[in-house]
Amino acid sequence: MDTRVGQTVREKIEEREQSVLSPYACRSAESQGRMRVEEECPLRPAFQRDRDRILYSQAFRLLKHKTQVFLAPSRDHCRTRLTHTLEVSEIARTMARALDLNEDLVEAVSLGHDLGHTPFGHAGETVLNELVPGGFSHYRQSLRVVDVLENNGLGLNLTYEVRDGIAKHSKGYGEVLPVDRHGLPETAEGCVVRYGDIIAYLGHDLDDAIHCGIINDSDVPDICNKVMGRSHSSRIMTMIEGVITHTTPVSDGLEGERLKFGVDPAVGEAMQILREFLFHRVYRAPQVHSEFLKARKMLKDLFVYAISHPEFLEEETAGNGADTPMVRRACDCIASMSDRHAQNLYHRLFVLER
Numbered sequence: 001m002d003t004r005v006g007q008t009v010r011e012k013i014e015e016r017e018q019s020v021l022s023p024y025a026c027r028s029a030e031s032q033g034r035m036r037v038e039e040e041c042p043l044r045p046a047f048q049r050d051r052d053r054i055l056y057s058q059a060f061r062l063l064k065h066k067t068q069v070f071l072a073p074s075r076d077h078c079r080t081r082l083t084h085t086l087e088v089s090e091i092a093r094t095m096a097r098a099l100d101l102n103e104d105l106v107e108a109v110s111l112g113h114d115l116g117h118t119p120f121g122h123a124g125e126t127v128l129n130e131l132v133p134g135g136f137s138h139y140r141q142s143l144r145v146v147d148v149l150e151n152n153g154l155g156l157n158l159t160y161e162v163r164d165g166i167a168k169h170s171k172g173y174g175e176v177l178p179v180d181r182h183g184l185p186e187t188a189e190g191c192v193v194r195y196g197d198i199i200a201y202l203g204h205d206l207d208d209a210i211h212c213g214i215i216n217d218s219d220v221p222d223i224c225n226k227v228m229g230r231s232h233s234s235r236i237m238t239m240i241e242g243v244i245t246h247t248t249p250v251s252d253g254l255e256g257e258r259l260k261f262g263v264d265p266a267v268g269e270a271m272q273i274l275r276e277f278l279f280h281r282v283y284r285a286p287q288v289h290s291e292f293l294k295a296r297k298m299l300k301d302l303f304v305y306a307i308s309h310p311e312f313l314e315e316e317t318a319g320n321g322a323d324t325p326m327v328r329r330a331c332d333c334i335a336s337m338s339d340r341h342a343q344n345l346y347h348r349l350f351v352l353e354r
Helices: 009-020 046-055 058-065 081-098 103-112 121-131 138-153 160-167 188-211 222-228 232-244 265-283 286-308 310-316 326-336 339-350
Strands: 248-251 257-260
Touching (some): 046 103, 058 081, 058 138, 058 339, 081 103, 081 188, 081 232, 103 160, 121 286, 121 326, 138 160, 188 232, 188 257, 188 265, 286 326, 286 339, 310 326
Antiparallel strands (some): 248 257
Protein backbone atom coordinates (compact mmCIF):
# COMPACT_ATOMS: atom_id res chain seq x y z
CA MET A 1 0.00 0.00 0.00
CA ASP A 2 1.38 3.41 -0.92
CA THR A 3 1.85 5.76 1.99
CA ARG A 4 2.65 9.44 2.33
CA VAL A 5 6.23 10.54 2.75
CA GLY A 6 6.93 11.13 6.45
CA GLN A 7 3.88 9.20 7.54
CA THR A 8 4.27 7.69 11.02
CA VAL A 9 3.77 4.03 11.81
CA ARG A 10 0.62 4.95 13.76
CA GLU A 11 -0.80 6.79 10.76
CA LYS A 12 -0.09 3.83 8.51
CA ILE A 13 -1.98 1.54 10.89
CA GLU A 14 -4.87 4.01 11.11
CA GLU A 15 -4.99 4.17 7.32
CA ARG A 16 -5.08 0.38 7.16
CA GLU A 17 -7.99 0.33 9.62
CA GLN A 18 -9.97 2.58 7.28
CA SER A 19 -9.75 0.07 4.44
CA VAL A 20 -9.86 -3.23 6.36
CA LEU A 21 -12.33 -2.82 9.21
CA SER A 22 -16.09 -3.15 8.97
CA PRO A 23 -18.20 0.02 8.62
CA TYR A 24 -19.53 -0.84 12.09
CA ALA A 25 -16.09 -0.93 13.71
CA CYS A 26 -14.68 1.87 15.86
CA ARG A 27 -11.53 3.18 14.20
CA SER A 28 -8.64 4.40 16.34
CA ALA A 29 -8.41 7.76 14.53
CA GLU A 30 -12.11 8.39 15.24
CA SER A 31 -11.88 7.99 19.02
CA GLN A 32 -13.70 10.60 21.08
CA GLY A 33 -10.43 11.17 22.88
CA ARG A 34 -9.09 11.16 26.43
CA MET A 35 -10.03 13.14 29.53
CA ARG A 36 -6.65 14.88 29.29
CA VAL A 37 -5.27 15.73 25.86
CA GLU A 38 -1.98 13.98 25.06
CA GLU A 39 0.43 14.01 22.16
CA GLU A 40 -0.20 11.01 19.90
CA CYS A 41 2.25 8.11 19.95
CA PRO A 42 4.20 7.82 16.67
CA LEU A 43 4.00 4.00 16.77
CA ARG A 44 0.75 2.95 18.38
CA PRO A 45 -2.87 3.90 17.65
CA ALA A 46 -4.94 5.07 20.61
CA PHE A 47 -6.54 1.74 21.54
CA GLN A 48 -3.30 -0.20 21.30
CA ARG A 49 -1.74 2.37 23.61
CA ASP A 50 -4.60 1.86 26.08
CA ARG A 51 -4.12 -1.90 25.92
CA ASP A 52 -0.44 -1.46 26.81
CA ARG A 53 -1.19 0.88 29.72
CA ILE A 54 -3.61 -1.65 31.19
CA LEU A 55 -1.22 -4.55 30.65
CA TYR A 56 1.57 -2.79 32.55
CA SER A 57 -0.64 -1.53 35.38
CA GLN A 58 -0.34 -2.69 38.97
CA ALA A 59 -4.03 -3.57 39.09
CA PHE A 60 -3.59 -5.97 36.16
CA ARG A 61 -0.71 -7.78 37.87
CA LEU A 62 -2.78 -8.22 41.02
CA LEU A 63 -5.43 -10.18 39.12
CA LYS A 64 -3.23 -13.28 39.22
CA HIS A 65 -3.80 -13.50 42.98
CA LYS A 66 -7.55 -12.82 42.98
CA THR A 67 -10.21 -15.53 43.08
CA GLN A 68 -12.49 -16.22 40.16
CA VAL A 69 -14.99 -18.60 41.84
CA PHE A 70 -13.22 -21.17 43.99
CA LEU A 71 -11.70 -19.58 47.08
CA ALA A 72 -9.87 -22.68 48.28
CA PRO A 73 -9.38 -24.79 45.17
CA SER A 74 -8.17 -28.33 45.71
CA ARG A 75 -6.07 -28.10 42.57
CA ASP A 76 -3.78 -25.39 41.28
CA HIS A 77 -5.25 -25.30 37.78
CA CYS A 78 -8.44 -23.46 38.78
CA ARG A 79 -8.90 -20.11 37.05
CA THR A 80 -7.96 -16.87 38.72
CA ARG A 81 -9.26 -13.44 37.84
CA LEU A 82 -6.23 -13.02 35.57
CA THR A 83 -6.73 -16.21 33.59
CA HIS A 84 -10.43 -15.37 33.27
CA THR A 85 -9.43 -11.99 31.84
CA LEU A 86 -7.07 -13.59 29.32
CA GLU A 87 -9.75 -16.05 28.22
CA VAL A 88 -12.24 -13.21 27.76
CA SER A 89 -9.68 -11.40 25.63
CA GLU A 90 -9.02 -14.43 23.43
CA ILE A 91 -12.72 -15.16 22.92
CA ALA A 92 -13.64 -11.53 22.24
CA ARG A 93 -10.77 -11.11 19.78
CA THR A 94 -11.87 -14.24 17.92
CA MET A 95 -15.34 -12.74 17.48
CA ALA A 96 -13.95 -9.31 16.61
CA ARG A 97 -11.72 -10.74 13.90
CA ALA A 98 -14.62 -12.69 12.38
CA LEU A 99 -16.75 -9.53 12.35
CA ASP A 100 -13.95 -7.23 11.10
CA LEU A 101 -14.03 -5.13 14.26
CA ASN A 102 -11.17 -3.33 16.00
CA GLU A 103 -9.18 -5.98 17.87
CA ASP A 104 -7.07 -3.41 19.74
CA LEU A 105 -10.19 -1.85 21.24
CA VAL A 106 -11.64 -5.26 22.09
CA GLU A 107 -8.42 -6.35 23.75
CA ALA A 108 -8.09 -3.14 25.78
CA VAL A 109 -11.64 -3.43 27.12
CA SER A 110 -11.19 -7.15 27.81
CA LEU A 111 -7.95 -6.71 29.75
CA GLY A 112 -9.38 -3.81 31.75
CA HIS A 113 -12.89 -5.03 32.47
CA ASP A 114 -12.17 -6.64 35.86
CA LEU A 115 -9.40 -4.41 37.22
CA GLY A 116 -11.70 -3.27 40.02
CA HIS A 117 -12.66 -6.75 41.19
CA THR A 118 -12.24 -7.43 44.88
CA PRO A 119 -10.32 -10.25 46.52
CA PHE A 120 -12.32 -13.48 46.94
CA GLY A 121 -14.43 -12.90 43.85
CA HIS A 122 -18.05 -11.92 44.29
CA ALA A 123 -17.85 -12.53 48.05
CA GLY A 124 -15.76 -9.37 48.28
CA GLU A 125 -18.05 -7.47 45.96
CA THR A 126 -21.08 -8.45 48.05
CA VAL A 127 -19.62 -7.34 51.37
CA LEU A 128 -18.40 -3.99 50.05
CA ASN A 129 -21.78 -3.39 48.43
CA GLU A 130 -23.34 -3.85 51.88
CA LEU A 131 -20.85 -1.63 53.69
CA VAL A 132 -20.13 1.27 51.34
CA PRO A 133 -22.71 4.08 51.17
CA GLY A 134 -24.15 4.11 47.67
CA GLY A 135 -23.11 0.50 47.13
CA PHE A 136 -20.20 -1.07 45.30
CA SER A 137 -19.85 -2.80 41.95
CA HIS A 138 -16.68 -4.12 40.36
CA TYR A 139 -17.35 -2.44 37.02
CA ARG A 140 -17.62 1.02 38.59
CA GLN A 141 -14.50 0.26 40.61
CA SER A 142 -12.70 -0.83 37.43
CA LEU A 143 -13.40 2.58 35.95
CA ARG A 144 -12.19 4.24 39.16
CA VAL A 145 -8.97 2.23 38.96
CA VAL A 146 -8.15 3.42 35.44
CA ASP A 147 -9.38 6.99 35.99
CA VAL A 148 -8.05 7.73 39.48
CA LEU A 149 -6.14 5.06 41.37
CA GLU A 150 -3.48 3.86 38.95
CA ASN A 151 -0.26 5.71 38.21
CA ASN A 152 0.04 7.20 41.71
CA GLY A 153 -3.34 8.85 41.55
CA LEU A 154 -3.06 10.19 38.01
CA GLY A 155 -4.97 7.35 36.38
CA LEU A 156 -4.23 5.85 32.98
CA ASN A 157 -6.05 8.54 30.96
CA LEU A 158 -7.68 5.98 28.66
CA THR A 159 -9.82 6.76 25.65
CA TYR A 160 -13.56 7.28 25.95
CA GLU A 161 -14.37 4.06 24.08
CA VAL A 162 -12.25 1.84 26.34
CA ARG A 163 -13.65 3.47 29.47
CA ASP A 164 -17.19 3.04 28.11
CA GLY A 165 -16.60 -0.66 27.43
CA ILE A 166 -15.15 -1.25 30.90
CA ALA A 167 -17.98 0.57 32.65
CA LYS A 168 -20.70 -1.28 30.70
CA HIS A 169 -19.33 -4.81 30.42
CA SER A 170 -21.30 -6.31 33.30
CA LYS A 171 -24.67 -7.94 32.90
CA GLY A 172 -25.19 -9.67 36.25
CA TYR A 173 -27.80 -12.36 35.77
CA GLY A 174 -29.72 -10.36 33.22
CA GLU A 175 -29.67 -10.62 29.44
CA VAL A 176 -26.30 -10.25 27.76
CA LEU A 177 -27.59 -7.66 25.29
CA PRO A 178 -31.20 -6.78 26.12
CA VAL A 179 -33.57 -5.24 23.60
CA ASP A 180 -33.40 -1.97 25.55
CA ARG A 181 -29.94 -0.67 24.62
CA HIS A 182 -29.79 1.82 27.50
CA GLY A 183 -26.63 1.19 29.46
CA LEU A 184 -25.01 -0.94 26.76
CA PRO A 185 -21.56 -0.14 25.34
CA GLU A 186 -21.65 2.44 22.58
CA THR A 187 -19.30 0.45 20.36
CA ALA A 188 -19.73 -2.93 18.72
CA GLU A 189 -16.39 -3.85 20.28
CA GLY A 190 -17.75 -3.22 23.77
CA CYS A 191 -20.71 -5.48 23.02
CA VAL A 192 -18.34 -8.20 21.85
CA VAL A 193 -16.59 -8.09 25.23
CA ARG A 194 -19.92 -8.53 27.03
CA TYR A 195 -20.46 -11.73 25.07
CA GLY A 196 -16.84 -12.79 25.54
CA ASP A 197 -17.19 -12.39 29.31
CA ILE A 198 -20.23 -14.66 29.63
CA ILE A 199 -18.88 -17.25 27.18
CA ALA A 200 -15.62 -17.40 29.12
CA TYR A 201 -17.16 -17.87 32.55
CA LEU A 202 -19.82 -20.33 31.41
CA GLY A 203 -17.08 -22.46 29.94
CA HIS A 204 -14.40 -22.23 32.60
CA ASP A 205 -16.62 -22.21 35.70
CA LEU A 206 -18.16 -25.49 34.52
CA ASP A 207 -14.72 -26.88 33.67
CA ASP A 208 -13.28 -25.91 37.07
CA ALA A 209 -16.30 -27.24 38.97
CA ILE A 210 -15.93 -30.64 37.33
CA HIS A 211 -12.19 -30.82 37.96
CA CYS A 212 -12.64 -29.76 41.60
CA GLY A 213 -15.30 -32.41 42.21
CA ILE A 214 -18.11 -29.93 42.88
CA ILE A 215 -20.16 -31.62 40.16
CA ASN A 216 -19.72 -34.57 37.79
CA ASP A 217 -19.87 -34.67 33.99
CA SER A 218 -23.14 -36.57 34.32
CA ASP A 219 -24.72 -33.63 36.21
CA VAL A 220 -24.50 -31.25 33.24
CA PRO A 221 -27.97 -30.73 31.71
CA ASP A 222 -28.51 -32.96 28.69
CA ILE A 223 -29.55 -30.08 26.45
CA CYS A 224 -26.22 -28.32 27.11
CA ASN A 225 -24.29 -31.42 26.10
CA LYS A 226 -26.48 -31.97 23.07
CA VAL A 227 -26.22 -28.40 21.76
CA MET A 228 -22.72 -27.38 22.87
CA GLY A 229 -20.85 -30.67 23.16
CA ARG A 230 -19.19 -32.34 26.11
CA SER A 231 -15.73 -30.78 26.02
CA HIS A 232 -14.64 -27.33 27.16
CA SER A 233 -13.33 -26.37 23.71
CA SER A 234 -16.50 -27.57 22.00
CA ARG A 235 -18.70 -25.49 24.32
CA ILE A 236 -16.61 -22.36 23.78
CA MET A 237 -16.50 -22.67 20.00
CA THR A 238 -20.24 -23.43 19.79
CA MET A 239 -21.09 -20.30 21.78
CA ILE A 240 -18.72 -18.13 19.74
CA GLU A 241 -20.09 -19.42 16.45
CA GLY A 242 -23.65 -19.01 17.73
CA VAL A 243 -23.02 -15.29 18.25
CA ILE A 244 -21.08 -14.66 15.04
CA THR A 245 -23.66 -16.32 12.78
CA HIS A 246 -26.57 -14.38 14.29
CA THR A 247 -25.01 -10.92 14.38
CA THR A 248 -26.23 -8.79 11.47
CA PRO A 249 -26.44 -5.12 10.38
CA VAL A 250 -29.70 -3.30 11.08
CA SER A 251 -30.99 0.17 10.38
CA ASP A 252 -31.53 1.98 13.66
CA GLY A 253 -33.46 5.09 12.77
CA LEU A 254 -31.55 8.30 13.40
CA GLU A 255 -28.47 6.34 14.49
CA GLY A 256 -28.09 4.82 11.03
CA GLU A 257 -26.88 1.28 10.56
CA ARG A 258 -25.31 -0.71 13.39
CA LEU A 259 -24.55 -4.30 14.23
CA LYS A 260 -27.36 -6.11 16.00
CA PHE A 261 -25.87 -8.83 18.14
CA GLY A 262 -27.74 -12.07 18.60
CA VAL A 263 -27.21 -15.73 19.24
CA ASP A 264 -28.47 -18.91 17.65
CA PRO A 265 -31.76 -19.68 19.48
CA ALA A 266 -30.76 -23.23 20.43
CA VAL A 267 -27.35 -22.07 21.67
CA GLY A 268 -28.90 -19.15 23.54
CA GLU A 269 -31.33 -21.47 25.32
CA ALA A 270 -28.50 -23.84 26.27
CA MET A 271 -26.43 -20.92 27.58
CA GLN A 272 -29.30 -19.72 29.78
CA ILE A 273 -29.86 -23.23 31.15
CA LEU A 274 -26.14 -23.56 31.86
CA ARG A 275 -26.10 -20.20 33.68
CA GLU A 276 -28.95 -21.31 35.92
CA PHE A 277 -27.32 -24.69 36.50
CA LEU A 278 -24.03 -23.05 37.57
CA PHE A 279 -25.86 -20.62 39.85
CA HIS A 280 -27.72 -23.33 41.74
CA ARG A 281 -25.31 -26.26 41.59
CA VAL A 282 -21.90 -24.55 41.68
CA TYR A 283 -22.01 -21.00 43.06
CA ARG A 284 -24.38 -22.11 45.84
CA ALA A 285 -22.69 -25.47 46.45
CA PRO A 286 -21.87 -26.08 50.15
CA GLN A 287 -18.13 -26.27 49.41
CA VAL A 288 -18.21 -22.90 47.67
CA HIS A 289 -20.70 -21.20 49.98
CA SER A 290 -18.79 -22.04 53.17
CA GLU A 291 -15.65 -20.40 51.78
CA PHE A 292 -17.78 -17.48 50.60
CA LEU A 293 -18.97 -16.87 54.18
CA LYS A 294 -15.42 -16.98 55.55
CA ALA A 295 -14.28 -14.46 52.96
CA ARG A 296 -17.17 -12.11 53.74
CA LYS A 297 -16.31 -12.07 57.45
CA MET A 298 -12.63 -11.52 56.72
CA LEU A 299 -13.22 -8.55 54.44
CA LYS A 300 -15.91 -7.03 56.66
CA ASP A 301 -13.56 -7.10 59.65
CA LEU A 302 -10.74 -5.60 57.60
CA PHE A 303 -13.00 -2.84 56.29
CA VAL A 304 -14.27 -1.90 59.76
CA TYR A 305 -10.70 -1.92 61.05
CA ALA A 306 -9.50 0.27 58.17
CA ILE A 307 -12.04 3.06 58.66
CA SER A 308 -11.23 3.26 62.37
CA HIS A 309 -7.43 3.14 62.01
CA PRO A 310 -6.14 5.94 59.77
CA GLU A 311 -2.56 4.83 60.35
CA PHE A 312 -3.43 1.44 58.84
CA LEU A 313 -4.80 3.06 55.70
CA GLU A 314 -1.80 5.34 55.53
CA GLU A 315 0.51 2.34 55.58
CA GLU A 316 -1.55 0.24 53.16
CA THR A 317 -2.01 3.00 50.59
CA ALA A 318 1.48 4.51 50.94
CA GLY A 319 -0.12 7.85 51.69
CA ASN A 320 -2.00 8.04 48.39
CA GLY A 321 -5.52 9.46 48.47
CA ALA A 322 -5.06 11.27 51.77
CA ASP A 323 -7.67 13.85 50.69
CA THR A 324 -10.23 11.10 49.91
CA PRO A 325 -13.06 10.44 52.42
CA MET A 326 -12.16 7.66 54.85
CA VAL A 327 -14.87 5.21 53.76
CA ARG A 328 -14.01 5.63 50.08
CA ARG A 329 -10.32 5.23 50.83
CA ALA A 330 -10.99 2.08 52.86
CA CYS A 331 -13.11 0.70 50.01
CA ASP A 332 -10.32 1.36 47.49
CA CYS A 333 -7.81 -0.27 49.82
CA ILE A 334 -9.84 -3.45 50.41
CA ALA A 335 -10.90 -3.80 46.76
CA SER A 336 -7.30 -3.60 45.56
CA MET A 337 -6.03 -6.39 47.83
CA SER A 338 -5.09 -9.82 46.55
CA ASP A 339 -6.60 -12.82 48.32
CA ARG A 340 -3.25 -13.65 49.85
CA HIS A 341 -2.60 -10.14 51.16
CA ALA A 342 -6.08 -9.96 52.71
CA GLN A 343 -5.55 -13.32 54.42
CA ASN A 344 -2.13 -12.31 55.75
CA LEU A 345 -3.46 -9.01 57.08
CA TYR A 346 -6.41 -10.68 58.74
CA HIS A 347 -4.14 -13.21 60.43
CA ARG A 348 -1.82 -10.46 61.66
CA LEU A 349 -4.60 -8.24 62.97
CA PHE A 350 -7.16 -10.70 64.34
CA VAL A 351 -5.66 -14.14 64.89
CA LEU A 352 -3.84 -14.58 68.19
CA GLU A 353 -0.56 -16.40 68.00
CA ARG A 354 -0.23 -19.27 70.44
